[in-house]
Amino acid sequence: MQKTANNGFEGEVPDVVVGRMPIYLRALLLLNSQGIELVSSHELGALLDITPAQIRKDLSYFGRFGKQGKGYRVHHLSSAIREVLGVGPGTQWPVALVGVGSLGLALLGYPNFGREGFRIVEAFDVNPSQIGRRVGGLTIRPINELNEALSQSGVKIAIVAVPGSQAQQVVDQLIAAGIKAVLNYAPYSPRVPDGVRVSNIDPVLSLQAMAYFVKGGTN
Amino acid sequence: MQKTANNGFEGEVPDVVVGRMPIYLRALLLLNSQGIELVSSHELGALLDITPAQIRKDLSYFGRFGKQGKGYRVHHLSSAIREVLGVGPGTQWPVALVGVGSLGLALLGYPNFGREGFRIVEAFDVNPSQIGRRVGGLTIRPINELNEALSQSGVKIAIVAVPGSQAQQVVDQLIAAGIKAVLNYAPYSPRVPDGVRVSNIDPVLSLQAMAYFVKGGTN
DNA sequence: CACTGTGAATTGGTTCACAGCC
DNA sequence: GGCTGTGAACCAATTCACAGTG
Numbered sequence: 001m002q003k004t005a006n007n008g009f010e011g012e013v014p015d016v017v018v019g020r021m022p023i024y025l026r027a028l029l030l031l032n033s034q035g036i037e038l039v040s041s042h043e044l045g046a047l048l049d050i051t052p053a054q055i056r057k058d059l060s061y062f063g064r065f066g067k068q069g070k071g072y073r074v075h076h077l078s079s080a081i082r083e084v085l086g087v088g089p090g091t092q093w094p095v096a097l098v099g100v101g102s103l104g105l106a107l108l109g110y111p112n113f114g115r116e117g118f119r120i121v122e123a124f125d126v127n128p129s130q131i132g133r134r135v136g137g138l139t140i141r142p143i144n145e146l147n148e149a150l151s152q153s154g155v156k157i158a159i160v161a162v163p164g165s166q167a168q169q170v171v172d173q174l175i176a177a178g179i180k181a182v183l184n185y186a187p188y189s190p191r192v193p194d195g196v197r198v199s200n201i202d203p204v205l206s207l208q209a210m211a212y213f214v215k216g217g218t219n
Numbered sequence: 220m221q222k223t224a225n226n227g228f229e230g231e232v233p234d235v236v237v238g239r240m241p242i243y244l245r246a247l248l249l250l251n252s253q254g255i256e257l258v259s260s261h262e263l264g265a266l267l268d269i270t271p272a273q274i275r276k277d278l279s280y281f282g283r284f285g286k287q288g289k290g291y292r293v294h295h296l297s298s299a300i301r302e303v304l305g306v307g308p309g310t311q312w313p314v315a316l317v318g319v320g321s322l323g324l325a326l327l328g329y330p331n332f333g334r335e336g337f338r339i340v341e342a343f344d345v346n347p348s349q350i351g352r353r354v355g356g357l358t359i360r361p362i363n364e365l366n367e368a369l370s371q372s373g374v375k376i377a378i379v380a381v382p383g384s385q386a387q388q389v390v391d392q393l394i395a396a397g398i399k400a401v402l403n404y405a406p407y408s409p410r411v412p413d414g415v416r417v418s419n420i421d422p423v424l425s426l427q428a429m430a431y432f433v434k435g436g437t438n
Numbered sequence: 439c440a441c442t443g444t445g446a447a448t449t450g451g452t453t454c455a456c457a458g459c460c
Numbered sequence: 461g462g463c464t465g466t467g468a469a470c471c472a473a474t475t476c477a478c479a480g481t482g
Contacts, residue, residue: 013437016473022427026406040441048408052442053475060443062437068481069441085427086434093430102328106321107422112406116423117430156433157426181429183422187245187331189267197432199425203326203402204335206418207376208241208304210400211312211336213416214375215305218232218281233451259463271463272453279465287464288460440482447476454469460462 013061020058021081023048028078040071087117094121096150096179098170099161100130100140103185107159108136118157122149126166143170150177157181164188171198232280239277240300242267247297259290306336313340313374315398317389318381319349319359322404326378327355337376341368345385362389369396376400383407390417 027047031039041052048055059065059077062084066072082088095113097104097120107113108120124143125131133140141149150158158179162170167186174182181197184190189200246266250258260271267274278284278296281303285291301307314332316323316339326332327339343362344350352359360368369377377398381389386405393401400416403409408419 014473018431019424019428021431022424023408025427026408026424030407042441049410051475053477054473056442057444057474064443066442068443069439070482071441084431084437086430087427093426093433095426102321102325106325109321110422112423113426116427118423118426157429159422180433181426183425183429188249189242189245191268197429199429201420201422201425203329203378203420204331204337205238205241205245206402206420207312207314207332207337207400208244208306208335209238210376210402210416210418211305212237212240212303214312214399218303235451261463270453272455273451275464276452276466283465285464286460287458288462290463442479442481444479445477447474449474450472452469452471455467457464457466459464 017058017061020050020054021062021085023050024055024058025078025081025085028074028081031074032078037074038071039074039077041066043071082117085117091117093118093157094153094155095119096122096124096146096155096158096174097161098124098143098146098158098174099166099185100125100127100133100135101161104159104161105135107161108138120159121155122153124149126162143173146173147177150174150179155179157183159183159185160190161185236277236280237304239269239273240281240304242269243274243277244297244300244304247293247300250293251297256293257290258293258296260285262290301336304336310336312337312376313372314338315341315343315365315369315374315377315393317343317362317365317377317379317393318385318404319344319346319352319354320380323378323380324354326380327357339378340374341372343368345381362392365392366396369393369398374398376402378402378404379409380404 027044041055045052045055065077065080095118097107100123113119123138123140124146125140126143130140131142156179158174160167160170160182164187167188168190171182171190175192175196184198184200187202187204190198192198246263260274264271264274284296284299314337316326319342332338342357342359343365344359345362349359350361375398377393379386379389379401383406386407387409390401390409394415403417403419406421406423409417411417
């Protein structure tokens, strides 16, 4: 049984490997902007604090992108990773945002989404004073229009920036409207059915873990 | 060699375990607010999608907090975890913020830091129009005062919310000023010396990884 | 000959399963 | 009887080491 890379079976690539691909992509785009055309796994590893072997093995899950004796062509590899992730140039994932408080507004104005394959195309809030407000070409809509607005539109990814107490309810509504991936900023980890991905961003959890190490671990 | 829990050696607890402790703490505080006094590893696991064995083993790195036949007293366990992490009630880690754009401002107004053991006590920016501005009891200071302000103050944790192009330089300055942990929101992973912790929060990386799964993995 | 791609070896993390205790 | 705490077993991820190649 000769397992060539990318034999079409799903679930074969470990999550942790998928999670590193965007990191590689980032680094490659930076190298590209510096005019660097060729990079070895060793150089890339030095840049990212990742072992060369890890990088080569990770990439080998998706294909053979390098040249022996040379390394990887920066542009070629970055294109390949974009392709793998589904964020190739030309594709832009439409994203829904729920919660337009100060964090939600900051996200609406964040320029990197557009550059990296995503665009916020709908924004919702419960707060009546926000509804109807126009921000960056978008009109903030009431949350009860969420299902109607998203069900037919094919939006598959949402960002949740509401208080923790509302997060579960909002996520439930999003899933009912066909959302398959949620980037959650609320300080509450919502429960979701199989087939839906959640990625939680919670600065407090990160700070607490770092506090342990700053303090000096177990004392 | 009989390795009892918490034998005082540092570095013995895997990072991944430390990273889960804040998650447990979150859940326990929620249970506590619901008036629940006792919880088993099985119940907590069901709530968090973590196996009971994992929870018990994780906790056992730090001590024996449960009662056989009963489970864990919610209040007792949450206090113990706070103690372990160094975010016990009464302690509040002072934190420096660099970058007071829309994201930085949102962070300044984020009420959870205070509740969970952290307080932003200094805020810096390069933008002259921000400097001197008062936000939430804090005066925004120019970044060249960073070293002076932090070196003597004992602030060990910083939040970086500047553009990617400035992140490395800012982190270098923070480290020179004695910072030991950085929560980095810039879309660039800064290089740091041993002994300094960085936690990167990058929504684009999360979205790109989720896009892969929404797309259906390798196709 | 410097590098990739990849099985094999190793390390680290998770889950099992049960002794001990309430 | 129900649950914790924990060695042992298992599984997953990382690293090694080298054959293969431009």
